[in-house]
Amino acid sequence: MSIKIDKKIKLQKLNDGFEISINEITVLRHTIEQPMLYVGYGEEKIDMYRGNFDIKDYVIERTALRYATVEESDDSTLIRFSKYPKGEESLIISIKEEQQRLKLEFDQKDKMINRIWLRAAADQDEKVYGCGEQLSYFNMRGKNFPLWTSEPGVGRNKTTYTTWQADVKDKAGGDYYNTNFPQPTYVSSKKYYCHVETTAYADFDFQNDSFHELQIWDIPKYVLFEAADSFVSLVEKITALFGRQPELPEWTYNGVWLGIQGGTDVVEEKLERALAKGVKVGGVWCQDWQGKRITSFGKRLMWNWRWNPEEYPNLDQKTKEWKEKGIRFLGYINPYVAIEGDLYKTASEKGYLALNEQGEDYLVDFGEFYCGVVDFTNPEAYEWYKEVIKDNLIDFGLDGWMADFGEYLPTDVVLKNGVSAKIMHNAWPAIWAKVNYEAVQESGKLGEVVYFMRAGYTGSQKYCTLLWAGDQSVNWSLDDGLASVIPAALSSGMIGCGLSHSDIGGYTSLHGNKRTKELFMRWAEMGAFTPVMRTHEGNRPDDCFQFDGDEETLEHFARMTNVYVKLAPYTKELVKMNAESGLPVQRPLFMHYEEDEKSYDIQYQYLYGSDLLVAPVYEEKKEKWSVYLPEDEWVHLWTGEEYNGGGVEVDVPLGYPAVFYRKNSVFAKLFKEVSTI
């Protein structure tokens, strides 16, 4: 028997089970021997230390639901799952088509269940991408990926000394899967995506040959599968579901956003020096506009979200002056309020903060200082924080900010909406994004004001105007250095966040890592081929080589900002495409070369739009760089040399990263002009 749920979705009965396919792709297969569903219950232990989570699970029972009966009703097909023949049903799944998507809804009958393991059918050669922003593995096949927003880790690889030190000193080393932006959504090389609608802890395991096992610590609201005929069409469908980012403000394309700290005079001085050297500047970004503090970690901010006139005298005037020159001012905010500030006082008095079990304000340790957590589940607190953003940021004259954090919601916090913080934890980054989004929208400034976030979750697609790849170490490590931001952009692009960028030069200089001149230069080169160029001084500016560290760097940097500005007409097209159809700005090679098998495993090169191929140099002291080109007519940007695909090696002196354009691009003339900069 075969039930056509709609023309794309088909349920085929098997001897002792069934198969469900979309676009002829089998996505679910169930037999008594190989059931698609396991349920059970566990007791988790979750400890947080400064955004780093130690999560252990004791699975007490995990039982296959082998016995399934399929039953058709008016608008859906019901599948009743039991543990044993003719046993009580543990779970009922209703299957239906909704806007060409296969939708699974769950009706929990066995009340003990707090874990499910759903198996999606897989092929041995299949690859999988997405799951939010993944920094170590773009193709996730062969590993499991816990999905829980957290600090991404310092080092992120247990075999590096940096990671070990970070683990021992601060429990902060992380591992390949740690990310600020997880999302229970994967994209298969078989051209379908699967999305699990849940904010519970999840762990997607792609280690098995014949199935992907999706573990969720709750019954999900629903699960979606949708297929497409091409990857371009697939990302369009994904963003039709999750939403899309608006375009970037026009002023972005004026040049780099210079990350500077230290007060009005320092900023003015550094800016003037940069401009005098020919650096194209779109904005100055001053994290410490609201004041700073010094901790053993390095320079930290005050976390009371309003202009600090002691630190930044005349800033109210300066922002106007700079704006007239085409340079916008950007600041910083996050969803916590430091106990020393007036915002904390207000929030505490009005009951806007999340509580501990004793009913007191829950204070979170952010590393030698403490903050309250604004409880966004309290509608009044939510509205209040929007007003803080409108009044203290937008109205003051900020045209952008880093909307930092969102990953730290402790799991033992008591929230106004009464929902467990274990369920709200993953939801927090997207709620935080929405607070920003609405503040900007209600100010009528969407498309004019931009905020950038590292934390994310389902919903960030619509509510976060720009991602940044978080806090890389200032080094060359694959898992936490320059290279890691490439898979980060590619993976988030696959699930609908098509605008990404990173701290030029990286951020974290702990445990002996210091940012070298060469690292800064290579990172700046890559930044010119991303939608936004932005520098960061790092957590310990004195340990980090800066853009104005010497004349040679300043000149190199000025040239790269000129490349960025020259490319702007092309970049704008890409950003527009992302806003309209969800096609990410940075794309994996297979997005446009589906037939090229090799392209599916490339994670340190990207297509910048369809017409540029960028292979950033992510190792030090390299004079030549090996690049893989899919079959096409490619022109090496800097030399004009032509290639037809395959493995090639090109010279990569500083300032000349390996970049190629398609000979037949309508932007070929522009690219030629870039090549002469």
Place this chain on the structure above:
Amino acid sequence: MSIKIDKKIKLQKLNDGFEISINEITVLRHTIEQPMLYVGYGEEKIDMYRGNFDIKDYVIERTALRYATVEESDDSTLIRFSKYPKGEESLIISIKEEQQRLKLEFDQKDKMINRIWLRAAADQDEKVYGCGEQLSYFNMRGKNFPLWTSEPGVGRNKTTYTTWQADVKDKAGGDYYNTNFPQPTYVSSKKYYCHVETTAYADFDFQNDSFHELQIWDIPKYVLFEAADSFVSLVEKITALFGRQPELPEWTYNGVWLGIQGGTDVVEEKLERALAKGVKVGGVWCQDWQGKRITSFGKRLMWNWRWNPEEYPNLDQKTKEWKEKGIRFLGYINPYVAIEGDLYKTASEKGYLALNEQGEDYLVDFGEFYCGVVDFTNPEAYEWYKEVIKDNLIDFGLDGWMADFGEYLPTDVVLKNGVSAKIMHNAWPAIWAKVNYEAVQESGKLGEVVYFMRAGYTGSQKYCTLLWAGDQSVNWSLDDGLASVIPAALSSGMIGCGLSHSDIGGYTSLHGNKRTKELFMRWAEMGAFTPVMRTHEGNRPDDCFQFDGDEETLEHFARMTNVYVKLAPYTKELVKMNAESGLPVQRPLFMHYEEDEKSYDIQYQYLYGSDLLVAPVYEEKKEKWSVYLPEDEWVHLWTGEEYNGGGVEVDVPLGYPAVFYRKNSVFAKLFKEVSTI
């Protein structure tokens, strides 16, 4: 209803389950809500690299057997366990009394089961000991303990730099539970033991308040519980079950076994120097009697088990000369044969070696050299290896040897008896012990010849004449240095191996660790209060301070050997007691002070017999040392100062470890004499 299985063992029916007790101690409790049994199946991945195992388990199902029916038959009580009411039975347990022990036998009905989790009833305050030789935790409550014989690890603590380096370079860092000698037997502070008869991988989890969860990757042959009125009685019962070690040879008490290498002349010279300085020597122990090789790890041996006359000219004569002086010669053997040697050739030709899946000799990488595994499941190979020991070791004149290794049986080896190597892996150390035991026994030399082992498993109690605590790092670390050998002796003593000792000075000097003079001296001090004193040059002798490193050390060392020899009449009594009743020579404080609550958590002090309390100094640069004394009349060995118990602090200059004797001891006179040495 209450079924009395015998006068000590009682099964009490509950509303929806039952309880089983021995000596009024509830050891098993089962209800529908809190079942005592979970079953399931998993797929393990086991990778070995030089004796270090990476073991992962994917548990596919784990289901409670909630429904139990109790049924009495002629000689036992049957409990039928099912997953659901009136469902098919998955497992039947027969319960009976056998020699006052509660015995559970399993009849597997569901053939898919390859994992069981058995819960023993626990109290919150209960402590647990044993599980073989545990080096980090004597009381195991609060942690889980995988039970799989392996290299113990270099560092054994993920927060130490040594461990991290060992992990990254050689996958060899280990963790708190890694041990050469695991055993699925624990002893509860409630005065019962529980033994699981299996050689499959197991993991005993003592983290829960109300139960201990015993995970076994097979259906065990049986499970035993036995209780006693005192700990002294309990260890007697344990050793009645497992067997006991014979007494040590009389010559042991002549003095230290000097670990020397380098050939006859070097040995002679070092021995003479030691004797001239007044060192009391019972034996010279020359690992390299059969030749050596140099690897990047350090000095390694040739692994072809016969006298190497190039390395040791005249050794056949020398052993006789030394014997006349009261000094015995000890060597080295292990259960592998290096491919370069004639033993390998013989074994290979006769089919005595374990095979790979292609039917070829399985070669194991021991670190830059390869060996065959003598297949002890082949009766001919077993007998042959006994002959090697008789002919090449005993008949040649060896009176003792290190019977090294036993932990490396790869899990993909093909054995003659057809049993999976995953099941034989843990069995191997005790089989290897038995090979040695029978060779010695058949030579009529039990009690005259002694061999010492680091690897062990159930059965080592009877077949291993002496334990040594394995390869400590030459440092002060708690988990892998001097201190770690104390819990090692205490835990193995609890499960019936009452004779233990360690490499004086430790062994492993990798990753920057070098043995200091002070470490050597403190270790020698402790060694004087163990049944055997033996030195080891270490894996890199040049990085290790040696007993003859300078005059001061040699004098200190001589003095400690004199203490050891002077104590011999007392030590011999203890060793005899161990042979007769299984009461270990080194004992936890609670063995004789059951009422003292504090004594249950002390793992770095021990009672040496009932009359000496030894608190070794295991930190460097200590002039004073804090000791806990249970309530009694104690005399500080070196000063004669008297104490009545509680926390005390004493001076501990080098050569004067914190040792106390019971004022009323019948050996008080002897102890006074020792104090004057």
